[in-house]
Amino acid sequence: xxTPVRTQYLEMKARHPEALLLFRMGxxxxxxxxxxxxxxxxxxxxxxRRDMGQGEIVPLAxxxxxxxxxxxxxxxxxxxxxxxxxxxxxxxxxTLVDRxxxxxxTPGTVIEPGLLQTGTNNYLAAVAIDGAEAGIAYVDITTGExxxxxxxxxxxxxELARLAPAEVLCAESVRDALADRERGAxxxxxxxxxxxxxxxxxxxxxxxxxxVVSLEAYGCDRLSLAVxxxxxxxxYLGETHKLSVPQLTGLRTYSTGAFMALDPQTRRNLELxxxxxxxxxxHSLLSVLDLTRTPMxxxxxxxxxxxPLLDIAELNRRQEAVAxxxxxxxxxxxxxxxxxxxxxxxxxxxxxxxxxxIPREVVALRxxxxxxxxxxxxxxxxxxxxxxxxxxLDPCAGVVRLIADAIADEPQGDVxxxxxxxxxxxxxLDELRSASQDARSYIAGLERRERERTGxxxxxxxxxxxxxxxxxxTHAHAASVPEDYVRRQTLVNAERFYTPxxxxxxxxxxxxxERMEELEAALYRQVCxxxxxxxxxxxxxxxxxAEIDVYVAFADAASHYGYTRPELGTDxxxxxxxxxxxxx
Numbered sequence: 001x002x003t004p005v006r007t008q009y010l011e012m013k014a015r016h017p018e019a020l021l022l023f024r025m026g027x028x029x030x031x032x033x034x035x036x037x038x039x040x041x042x043x044x045x046x047x048x049r050r051d052m053g054q055g056e057i058v059p060l061a062x063x064x065x066x067x068x069x070x071x072x073x074x075x076x077x078x079x080x081x082x083x084x085x086x087x088x089x090x091x092x093x094x095t096l097v098d099r100x101x102x103x104x105x106t107p108g109t110v111i112e113p114g115l116l117q118t119g120t121n122n123y124l125a126a127v128a129i130d131g132a133e134a135g136i137a138y139v140d141i142t143t144g145e146x147x148x149x150x151x152x153x154x155x156x157x158x159e160l161a162r163l164a165p166a167e168v169l170c171a172e173s174v175r176d177a178l179a180d181r182e183r184g185a186x187x188x189x190x191x192x193x194x195x196x197x198x199x200x201x202x203x204x205x206x207x208x209x210x211x212v213v214s215l216e217a218y219g220c221d222r223l224s225l226a227v228x229x230x231x232x233x234x235x236y237l238g239e240t241h242k243l244s245v246p247q248l249t250g251l252r253t254y255s256t257g258a259f260m261a262l263d264p265q266t267r268r269n270l271e272l273x274x275x276x277x278x279x280x281x282x283h284s285l286l287s288v289l290d291l292t293r294t295p296m297x298x299x300x301x302x303x304x305x306x307x308p309l310l311d312i313a314e315l316n317r318r319q320e321a322v323a324x325x326x327x328x329x330x331x332x333x334x335x336x337x338x339x340x341x342x343x344x345x346x347x348x349x350x351x352x353x354x355x356x357x358i359p360r361e362v363v364a365l366r367x368x369x370x371x372x373x374x375x376x377x378x379x380x381x382x383x384x385x386x387x388x389x390x391x392x393l394d395p396c397a398g399v400v401r402l403i404a405d406a407i408a409d410e411p412q413g414d415v416x417x418x419x420x421x422x423x424x425x426x427x428x429l430d431e432l433r434s435a436s437q438d439a440r441s442y443i444a445g446l447e448r449r450e451r452e453r454t455g456x457x458x459x460x461x462x463x464x465x466x467x468x469x470x471x472x473x474t475h476a477h478a479a480s481v482p483e484d485y486v487r488r489q490t491l492v493n494a495e496r497f498y499t500p501x502x503x504x505x506x507x508x509x510x511x512x513x514e515r516m517e518e519l520e521a522a523l524y525r526q527v528c529x530x531x532x533x534x535x536x537x538x539x540x541x542x543x544x545x546a547e548i549d550v551y552v553a554f555a556d557a558a559s560h561y562g563y564t565r566p567e568l569g570t571d572x573x574x575x576x577x578x579x580x581x582x583x584x
Contacts, residue, residue, distance in 0.1 A: 108167030119298030135225025202231025219253030297549025
């Protein structure tokens with residue numbers, strides 16, 4: 001009969017048979033059985049064995065919990081799915097610790113900053129196929145971008161090459177149809193049961209997600225395959241990363257006909273993202289033009305280069321924005337100064353919504369949003385030419401005020417340590433801090449007072465997690481120990497004691513500490529929830545900042561390299577005078 005912990009592990013593994021299960025045990029994530037052999041091989045770590053009781057000895061390979069990101073990156077790059085099983089209750093030494101799988105990490109559902117490239121989207125895509133037609137949906141759960149299109153089957157390769165997703169979902173029945181595509185691509189293909197793409201069920205998933213009765217407002221009401229792909233993505237995220245689903249607040253429908261079609265070979269020949277004989281990123285069009293100051297701007301620039309727009313009116317509007325910025329170097333410098341203070345707002349607000357953001361990320365979001373008024377002021381100087389750029393540029397004043405009121409400018413340590421919430425935000429927390437500090441001050445002065453009272457010159461006050469606070473006296477001074485000292489621990493060369501008064505102050509410190517930890521953690525969760533509730537507003541502001549950033553970068557590149565504004569027309573004329581390739 002298996003031991004309780006072995007039974008618990010086997011139950012978790014049975015729920016996620018297709019994933020490597022990282023099973024949290026204290027300070028390590030352990031893997032067992034065949035998972036251990038795979039992990040030891042792919043991470044190049046030692047494979048050992050563990051006695052699980054009842055005479056059962058199984059293969060074991062473990063990694064330190066604090067080093068998870070680095071090891072996780074290696075496993076994901078090798079195409080593995082990883083189920084992360086955490087301890088969900090505190091060990092008490094008597095009962096089995098509760099555990100549960102909190103996330104299933106796949107190439108398309110990574111959110112850890114160390115596993116992502118700041119200037120590149122990490123897309124999860126889904127392809128629904130029916131005869132000669134196909135629907136594609138894609139999402140970046142780190143930014144909240146969610147889009148769909150419907151197109152001919154022959155154009156699927158082209159669109160997937162443009163998106164360069166990390167992972168592509170498809171029905172098992174069409175897995176072989178995508179096999180050839182996968183060989184020449186960098187993405188992982190994940191087959192799902194055909195029911196995931198069933199038109200009726202997928203449509204219901206999308207309708208329920210957005211809380212609507214029709215998808216007409218999203219532009220895809222009659223695009224059944226596009227909707228099927230979107231439904232498959234939402235269902236997949238519901239199984240692998242539930243906390244990301246609420247962050248998907250919008251859905252964009254686009255037509256590939258609105259953009260210039262570029263097949264993979266053309267992309268390589270144009271050296272859009274890689275150039276030179278060996279496909280080096282430093283010799284590409286992107287490397288020349290990417291003078292953006294924000295991660296959002298860098299991602300948008302990459303998107304625009306990979307999907308050239310065909311709408312002349314919109315192209316001229318973009319050119320006008322670039323021209324206005326090109327005309328004044330001082331103006332560009334002011335924009336660049338403000339943009340340089342903006343962090344990755346898109347990913348920050350989504351990490352906050354997914355409950356994985358640390359306090360410093362929340363503060364960075366506030367400081368980023370605080371730059372918006374300055375950017376709006378700069379735009380006002382050209383209201384007649386670029387006023388439209390101000391439309392989505394909301395300062396998010398409520399979010400800024402909330403963070404400023406709640407979180408310290410320089411939060412110290414982890415949430416719960418009492419140094420994250422700003423003083424004055426919670427009366428109860430402030431009182432606990434004061435009580436704890438008073439008690440600590442008393443204990444800090446106790447050593448001096450007791451030395452004076454007892455005449456024991458080497459008396460020490462100390463603390464450890466097992467016995468708490470104590471008064472330590474060497475055996476040489478045993479005769480001078482006062483009657484009110486109560487023996488707590490005997491050492492080789494000394495005795496440790498406590499007094500009723502010391503015990504009282506110890507309880508004050510410990511009780512205040514426990515309550516501070518609970519209260520600060522609860523306050524932080526509430527603040528993050530309120531920010532997440534405003535995620536749509538913040539995401540719109542981030543998108544506006546990204547677009548401004550790209551125009552500033554274009555204007556800066558034009559000034560630096562001597563580019564001129566082209567005259568765009570609808571005929572077939574292409575007239576270039578004294579031109580050259582930007583990367584040559």
